[in-house]
Amino acid sequence: MNKYELALVVNAKVEDDVRAAVVEKxxxxxxxxxxxxxxxxxxxxxxxxxxxxxxxxxxYYFIQFEADADCPAEVERHVRIMDNVLRYLVVRKDA
Structure with missing residues (x-):
């Protein structure tokens, strides 16, 4: 399992509960x-x-996670089309 970090920039004009739902998704x-x-x-x-x-x-939200090598591409594929996400980036963290 590799260590990764997902950086999310979420729209600041939405309500708190909508923003929390984006992060939970x-x-x-x-x-x-x-x-x-x-x-x-x-x-x-x-x-x-x-x-x-x-x-x-x-x-700004930063989510650290551990996963196999195919997980980041799948996460990016879904986050790319999410509403209220302005920018995103998944990077691999060194050990």
Whole structure:
């Protein structure tokens, strides 16, 4: 099992419960593909480096998880089409 981190930037204009649902859905995709979530960090609302979809702020979340090599591609495939996700990135963390 490799260690990965999913970075999510969620739309800042949505309600708290909608934002929480987006994060839970992303966590659900990780567990669906046999990933084990180890930590979830919420950094809160931050100013974006550049405008995305006419928005200047977003909520940042970092989800650390352990999974097999095929899991990150499947998670990205699903997160790519999620509503209210401005940007995402899955990176492998070194040991």
């Amino acid at each position: 992303a966590k659900g995709y990780i567990t669906r593909y046999n990933g084990n979530i180890t930590e979830v960090e919420e950094w809160g609302k931050k100013k974006l480096a550049y405008e995305i979809q006419k928005m200047h702020e977003g909520f």
